[in-house]
């Protein structure tokens with residue numbers, strides 16, 4: 001898919017503007033703090049009504065404004081979509097071709113955007129919630145209905161944790177039944193996805209970066225059940241433990257991914273640069289899987305990712321990403337290696353929130 005233009009008002013520090021993005025590669029250049037990431041976030045939230053930086057889109061409303069709004073024109077598989085997204089401090093709405101869209105499942109089935117950011121190395125080096133977030137992104141874009149399931153799961157889990165804390169045994173049976181049916185769907189989807197993910201990452205390892213050897217990705221789950229009924233039984237069996245811990249100890253909210261290279265734990269053995277590279281490969285695999293399984297290429301937003309790579313890898317990643325329909329990049333002003341790669345490119349310069357200087361590629 002391709003975003004052909006984007007307009008925005010009151011979005012972070014960006015000045016109100018309409019920007020043409022009708023090209024394969026869109027570059028936004030500028031010094032630190034001028035609004036490059038804000039621009040990428042604006043593109044993302046205009047499609048998916050959420051932020052990739054924070055859990056609340058309302059954080060993106062310009063400090064002195066009551067709301068923000070974004071408009072974009074999208075082309076996907078030959079169809080045209082006009083999207084209007086609005087967010088104030090109490091509510092957020094999105095319309096596609098004048099029709100209000102409710103529920104993230106519907107939105108994720110329409111559009112997908114993958115973000116590659118500096119923080120991606122946390123997928124490997126930080127705690128398990130970063131890895132669950134990564135797996136959730138992957139599953140939501142591949143099976144749009146899962147976006148709603150994951151949200152429902154979190155809501156019911158909060159309810160169950162409260163009931164466990166308050167020792168409300170009377171409501172636990174009903175909650176367990178609900179949690180078991182939604183939770184099983186999440187567990188089952190993850191189990192199916194991980195072997196594919198492993199295959200995709202190893203393909204990129206070998207074919208793009210010429211790295212030999214095998215990277216193993218293992219799903220660590222304490223909920224290895226065959227169906228929702230077994231899940232329900234496991235929940236009941238775990239109640240005494242839950243009682244002691246005052247929370248729900250079983251379920252996909254406790255899942256983790258373990259990465260091994262040639263059998264050795266990546267987290268303990270890899271250098272910072274190797275961890276950065278693996279995090280990039282995980283994101284490339286995610287984008288490839290979404291493209292293959294959803295049947296269209298997602299918008300790719302690349303924020304400060306190439307900075308830390310050596311020249312050769314920088315070129316390899318840039319070149320690889322050219323296979324997607326549209327990629328947005330942020331670069332510092334002095335970066336220029338990309339300019340000869342692609343004619344279908346727009347380069348913008350941002351200064352203090354003002355977007356200008358479309359050089360039309362050169």
Ligand SMILES: Nc1ncnc2c1ncn2[C@@H]1O[C@H](COP(=O)(O)OP(=O)(O)OP(=O)(O)O)[C@@H](O)[C@H]1O
Pocket residue numbers: 011012013030031032033034035036037038039059060061062063064304
């Ligand atoms: N809600 C908001 N309202 C107004 N300004 C904001 C808001 N949120 C963030 N900002 C400001 O927007 C500016 C641009 O931030 P952004 O992260 O886009 O910069 P950047 O160009 O990506 O910088 P860097 O090169 O350091 O990554 C920052 O100075 C930040 O303080």
Ligand SMILES: [Mg+2]
Pocket residue numbers: 036037038303304330
């Ligand atoms: Mg930035």
